[in-house]
Amino acid sequence: MFKIKSFSSSAKQNAFAIRLILHVLVVGLSSAQLSSNFYSSSCPNLLSTIKTAVDSAVSNEARMGASLLRLHFHDCFVNGCDASVLLDDTANFTGEQTAGANANSLRGMDVIDTIKSQVENVCPATVSCADILAVAARDSVVALGGPSWSVVLGRRDSTTTTLSAANNNIPAPTLNLSGLISSFSNKGFTAKEMVALSGAHTIGQARCMTFRPRLYNEANIDASFATSLQANCPRSGGDSNLSPLDTVTPTSFDNNYFTNLLSQKGLLHSDQQLFSGGSTDSQVNAYNSNSASFFNDFASAMVKMGNLSPLTGTSGQIRLNCGKTN
Numbered sequence: 001m002f003k004i005k006s007f008s009s010s011a012k013q014n015a016f017a018i019r020l021i022l023h024v025l026v027v028g029l030s031s032a033q034l035s036s037n038f039y040s041s042s043c044p045n046l047l048s049t050i051k052t053a054v055d056s057a058v059s060n061e062a063r064m065g066a067s068l069l070r071l072h073f074h075d076c077f078v079n080g081c082d083a084s085v086l087l088d089d090t091a092n093f094t095g096e097q098t099a100g101a102n103a104n105s106l107r108g109m110d111v112i113d114t115i116k117s118q119v120e121n122v123c124p125a126t127v128s129c130a131d132i133l134a135v136a137a138r139d140s141v142v143a144l145g146g147p148s149w150s151v152v153l154g155r156r157d158s159t160t161t162t163l164s165a166a167n168n169n170i171p172a173p174t175l176n177l178s179g180l181i182s183s184f185s186n187k188g189f190t191a192k193e194m195v196a197l198s199g200a201h202t203i204g205q206a207r208c209m210t211f212r213p214r215l216y217n218e219a220n221i222d223a224s225f226a227t228s229l230q231a232n233c234p235r236s237g238g239d240s241n242l243s244p245l246d247t248v249t250p251t252s253f254d255n256n257y258f259t260n261l262l263s264q265k266g267l268l269h270s271d272q273q274l275f276s277g278g279s280t281d282s283q284v285n286a287y288n289s290n291s292a293s294f295f296n297d298f299a300s301a302m303v304k305m306g307n308l309s310p311l312t313g314t315s316g317q318i319r320l321n322c323g324k325t326n
């Protein structure tokens with residue numbers, strides 16, 4: 001009897017211990033992972049609030065969809081998706097906005113500020129700026145005719161950042177194919193995912209200074225395409241003059257970016273590197289002939305990008321104003 005009682009009491013202790021371990025595991029996982037229902041009770045109208053604001057910004061100016069997509073990319077590639085890209089410089093740190101890839105180039109911060117204040121009105125101190133960036137990027141792609149995906153949520157916002165992190169992690173348009181592959185591989189992406197993500201350049205604009213050498217020094221560019229761009233991008237001057245990254249359908253999220261590459265009409269040096277006799281040529285061909293597979297792979301790669309080292313649980317904070325820490 002004593003033995004049985006002792007057995008049963010230690011079985012109870014074991015069951016308790018197992019439940020405790022399971023509880024710790026579940027709580028641990030839920031604070032370390034993102035989920036699609038993160039705000040479903042704390043901010044049920046979040047997604048419709050963001051979508052309405054993005055649709056209105058994009059219908060006001062189609063390019064804004066491109067700018068919002070790029071903002072999320074530049075956020076995630078620098079210390080993870082933590083809204084660090086939005087932090088203005090302070091007395092304590094120089095932020096990311098003056099980095100080579102961002103200065104006089106990054107756009108859409110005002111739209112994010114507008115969305116943030118609308119979200120603060122309905123759900124005060126609840127939703128991170130990093131999550132708003134992730135949802136706004138998805139809604140932008142959808143607004144311009146591209147694929148949709150489910151955005152997992154629960155990111156929190158950083159309290160600091162560095163200029164050097166931005167300069168060291170955002171790929172430059174001067175990179176060759178192996179440089180592009182390693183820049184994305186440093187973030188855990190395959191070459192195929194890098195090609196899919198580059199398809200974001202089916203929308204938006206670039207400044208003359210980012211593609212000038214391609215117009216005057218490169219052989220793998222369509223001659224009449226180069227000539228027509230030179231008019232707006234002279235050998236000197238006009239650094240900020242804009243040209244569409246996809247000259248054919250600049251405000252449609254489609255697979256025309258890849259079609260352009262096949263005829264040597266990539267705008268950036270880095271764009272044409274994806275189809276220049278190297279290892280990614282076959283993938284560019286595949287996305288040109290199958291837009292559904294581009295859409296699928298782009299959506300999956302965006303989900304993966306949105307998962308780059310988020311702050312979760314009690315790390316970081318929910319900024320009240322996206323441009324500065326609380």
Ligand code: HEM
Pocket residue numbers: 063065066067068069070073104105106107171172173174175180197198200201203204205206207208210245268270
């Ligand atoms: C593959 C490496 C990449 C390089 C070298 C690169 C480089 C650039 C450059 C130089 C510009 C023009 C900036 C300016 O002149 O102001 C640009 C624009 C843009 N990039 Fe990328 N990018 C890359 C990947 C990506 C990815 C992965 C995304 C998103 C998923 C993206 C989205 C965009 C968009 C949408 C624009 C247009 C922004 C606007 O019109 O405001 N890029 N990129």
Ligand SMILES: *[C@@H]1O[C@H](CO)[C@@H](O)[C@H](O)[C@H]1NC(C)=O
Pocket residue numbers: 090091092
């Ligand atoms: C700079 O850091 C100090 C010490 O952490 C803090 O008290 C101060 O508020 C910070 N200043 C700004 C502008 O963030």
Ligand SMILES: *[C@@H]1O[C@H](CO)[C@@H](O)[C@H](O)[C@H]1NC(C)=O
Pocket residue numbers: 176177178179
């Ligand atoms: C690519 O660029 C890197 C760095 O500039 C250089 O070392 C490498 O030789 C280049 N690769 C090719 C195939 O041109």
